[in-house]
Amino acid sequence: MQQIKPMRNIKELLKQMTLEEKAGLCSGKDFWNTKEIERLGIPSVMMTDGPHGLRKQEGDTDHLGINKSLPSTCFPSAAGLACSWDKDLINRTGATIGREAQAEDVSIVLGPSVNIKRSPLCGRNFEYFSEDPYLSSSLAASYIKGVQSQGVGTSIKHFAVNNQEFKRMSVDAVVDERTLREIYLASFEQAVKDGQPWTVMAAYNKVNGSYCSENKKLLTEILKEEWGFEGLVMSDWGAVNELDDGIEAGLELEMPASGGMGEKKIIEAVQTGKLSLEKLDQSVERILKIVFQAVENKKQNAAYDKNEHHKIAREAARESMVLLKNEDRILPLRSVKSVAVIGAFAKKPRFQGGGSSHINPTKVDDIFEEMQKAALPTTVLDFAEGYSLDRDEADEQLISEAVELAKKTEIAVIFAGLPESYESEGFDRKYLSIPVSHRVLIEEVAKVQSNVIVVLSNGAPIEMPWLDQVKAVLEGYLGGQALGGAIADLIFGLANPSGKLAETFPKKLAHNPSYLHFPGDGETADYSEGIFVGYRHYDTRDVEPLFPFGYGLSYTSFEYSNIQVNRDEIQDTDSITVSIKVKNTGDMEGKEIIQLYVRDIESKISRPEKELKGFEKVHLYPSEEKIVTFKLEKRAFAYYNTKINDWHVETGSFDILIGSSSREILQRKTVYVHSTTVIPNILTRHSTFGDLMDNPVGAEIMKAMQSQANPSNNEGLGAGMQEMILGTTLHNACVMSNGAFTEDMMQGILQAANNSKIS
Template identity: 50%
Template sequence: MNDKIEKLIKEMTLEEKASLCSGGGFWNTKAIERLGIPQIIMTDGPNGVRYSENAFDSPNGFKSKPATCFPTASALASSWDVDLVYEVGRAIGEECRSMGIHILLAPGVNMKRTPLCGRNFEYYSEDPFLAGEMGAAFVDGVQSMGVGTSLKHFACNNEEYQRMSISSEVDERTLREIYLTAFEKVVKKSKPWTVMCSYNKINGTYASENKKLLTDILKNEWGFEGIVISDWGATNDRIKGLEAGLDLEMPGPSPMNDQKIVEAVKSGKLDEEKLNETVRRYLNVLFKALENDTRLDYDKEKHHELARRAAEESMVLLKNEGRLLPLNGRIKSIAVIGSAAKEPIYQGGGSAQVTPTKIDIPFDEIQKLSQGIDVIYAEGYKGFDIDENLIVDAVEKAEKSDVAVIFAGLVRGMESEGYDRRDMRLPQNQVELIKRVAAVQKNTILVLAAGSPVELDFIDNIPAILLSHLAGQASGSAVARVLFGKVSPCGKLAETYPVRLEDNPSYLNYPGEDGKVIYGERIYIGYRYYDKKHIKPRFPFGYGLSYTSFEYSNLRFSKDMMVDDDKLTVSFDIRNTGDIAAKEIAELYIKPLSSKVSRPEKELKGFKKVFLNPGESKTVSIEIEKRDLSYFDTSYGEFVAESGEYEILIGSSSQDIRLKGIIKYQNNKVYRKHLTADSPLKDWLEDEKGRALLMSVLPPQMKERLSNANSEAMWFIGSIPLRKMVMMSRGALTDDIIDRLVKQI
């Protein structure tokens, strides 16, 4: 294959090479018929194929071909089930093959920094470990069908506000630990064919021309071998972009930018070998795509059933007082309330919006499973305006029934690409309805459809809440099956639900001003922040109830000490102590017991989902490694695991820790700080060579004062930069001596 690619590059004209650096249309790349090079077809999206031969083929705008609308990423992440996400990815890959699609523009692994981001439903989590695991499973599934993926949006695209111009101002440690980690995991583990750069700037430089991001880190450090493509319209300066590592500009065609590339090569501004490398990468992806270029059929009903199972696995039972759920034979009548019961809220807007092959209607599905129970319907609300007649009708029907099931959520248009939400509230007409119904019906169940957290200040009066997320075209039947106990809810939150928007760590630094958004919370996003500040959220990260109960026991380690690049296996037992077969998600967190830098109270580093029959017990094993103990040290420019003790925490949520144990880690690598004239004396003294050099030139009295690391003198003098000692030593040290020390170190 390499020989074929090199032969093609030699046969191409400069203009032909440049033409492959931009698309040939909205969804396709360019073909070079003279050389037998065909085009590649790509399309959205993360929760189902969104494709049309023409980008805007109807008077009303974009209209895509029917495809299975699976649960959105925010829902799938709440399943904590990598095998399930792989299945969904594989199914979407099949549907791509049925339409002749070569590359799917998904998944999105951006962090949920603020609950208001309009595309949060497209992203997996506030936690990079969980997002990385989900993203890798999805990529593996899609690419197992011979269809490529495009990992997006690289990077720090955490709001839609001014997304094409805003500069995300983020420090190096935060960038590496939080905002790049999921990308790194997916690139290294699953090798996506393409990575899509984001619209925004990172620290003042557009992502599309950010060499540090696209080449130094992605290609050189992580070993990414595919192509970097722009988000649609994300290109700024095409020559800077090409030099930085942006291989393909989308959409196309872009004859002006192609010509700029030709002129840059001819003038010597751009090395032709850089262009050759871009073409080489592109052709490598092209030939991968051509290996599986045959159309396949898929079973629409089978995929619908998978969508339903994925929805069931993702739903989170937030509250269940008095075991109101599951509904059973003691219920004689149900009032199903809310327009969303007949017009389900199942997906968000923008480039992830799918034309479904079919839709399960919640009210219809509840009727199917009611088994003689009297089921009545009340619309309750319509649009955003409060309609007193609709509310009165709903209240009357709820009062006369044994149970009221209210379907509510973020209606169409509230969650979408292109803009952020204004607040965390549900529409006021829904809130009014919920409060009025709950006032007359003590057995009120709220089914909440939302791709991101909402405020629930009425929660005390609602005994049961089921979060359905944006669960796709089969969400209606999935909700009904969970309500009636055909399946026990087993999803857990992949993001923290704050009590109010003001509690969110990004609150004071969102959406930004003067073209910048400051990531002032640094590494403390999501549960990391709530833990550190001891702020109790509405529902914590990793939280979710079941129709049964589980007991954790017998924590053990394969070894007590990890050394250097060792791995260690953590094992424990889980038993189903209830009378219903169900699945439990066990979560593993790691807490450093000491560190020279500020670190989170704990961080997720492993999880397992297990099925248990009543009374059944199983052993769960999770492997951890050096990286799981590490933080990014900017002094050394790498992830560092400090020697010392680490607490292993096993929980049913981030705040429901069931088991604890301590392991030790010994790192035998010697780390030396980069010492300069501006480094404090303490850093020089902590470095073996630096200490020897410094002591050789200090006057005796100062040597004595600095000999004790815990002395009062050290606390004061130790913070002084070496350069300042020219003045502080009263002439004992000179600029020449300082320069000599720096050269010697």
């Protein structure tokens, strides 16, 4: 095991550094490296793009993957990898990427990307895990731990509320505090706390009027002070507006180099007193800590086995693919004699997204060849191109050839989806449809062949108007360089599909909660849908999706039984243990993803129908059963209360729901949780009688007032009239009572209820 040397004495180094040297360290040396200071023995370290592989460029560098990179293993992008719901697998994937980073002398991998999938149209959704912050943060923590187990740092990104590509460098994301905390920051929070990434990357956009790289609330108050983040905050590439303001807000490192502009602003700000030297020293100290951490963890003569890493990529792809439909159990293909393999993707696969995460793979599976290897010797596979990769329009000749081939075979397997031109970093999609050439191909083949299987390659949800015309659909997402082998394994039953959707597939775009607001007018992006993102919207408003969150089929079947809780009544400072028995009732070994949701049965505030609070993936042989256990603590029952600026549990009953998707709940228990937080109910002249009823003293006063009133005046009051009275303010009652309810009486009630004089 490598001997770790003691950390350099950073405090002593700070004393020896000039102002110019300190300012210089806060900006990059070039596109991918930090600055060195040779006279003090401070080295430069390299960082490169991730997150689903290593993009270390040779020669000229750029941010969008235009120039060639050194070969590295391309794993499934996060949209697919998240569908594995497998924390151990994602940890091993991260560790594999970490080993490759060590071999290429890379100190920090820029990933994972954990922004929430607010809309299926976001062009970069393929790089993000989920629409659910609990799932996203849990998987991100596993990835971070995996990479960093190899002595290589990560940079969780893009902090925060970076959910569109349209005007991403300038748009102002306008989002209320509760939504910010429960959805968009929660996707980062547990990953930061549990994973302890070396760095956090500040996004391009503004949040509520302030650029992320200059947002003190995000970078200092929340990230560092509340969450205890001890690493450094760097900018997204070119995301710094004013570097001196960024340093003051909690940014440490501007990337890439800005030609001396950023450091000049820092020097001037310190010299004029705008920025304190103490604040600059704090930033430099964090930078030096990470630089030396990278140096101390560098492994000499690091190397890796490309073939072994390709096998891991194949496993990751196989575990991530989602079987969406399997009518008549057409899959897996076992004893068929002839198969038509149709679609250009079968020989030139779409296996990754476009932009800064674009990997130069060590090898890429030919799907058709891998299917030939996996099929029985008696099965004949023939290929038809079906569509052209460089045009969207249907090619009649290619479709005719595909149709003729499909007529002659038992089964047709069509490879379709989204070309790279449809989704990439830098622009958003306009609609959910696949190219016309792909759609027409599926429809025409289905007219002559009743046994059609569609295998999809896409980074985000699509519409499927042809769904009823085909027997099976396998969602492959962007499966990385080994997707061909993974698809062949699943199609021919060498492995059992076990992925489940980490996002909702809507029937049509208009059903998405952000439909009326995405992507905004270019100046602002209004997050008016609030906390109702993804399944929180579809389930609460009973909008039927095409495929729900957490959905995925298997070649076997599972039975859930005997849900148990160790306590059915707790305080919110306690925890609950929940267990469920799961059995494989089919004839093939497989893996099931058990999902636990929590529902607040009756709440005074608006809450989703249910929220994911636990999940586990288990392997089961036929007839095998296992007991899966979950531990639920306060956050599983809490919402973010903006009155107290903290997480709060309302006293009451909660349903513990366990199932195979957000729409397939199979077992449930109810528990009662007592809140230990007393929320101050300070009454004013503008409080309502309803507010007065919520105050213990106020409630007694109301009872006394009601007993003194003429009972006949209350006869026949309906619920609507009672609601109107409870909604009346004390001040308005004073004005409208014609002297019966005086100002002095109101002040007396307020003083008694608040135990203090209210002016």
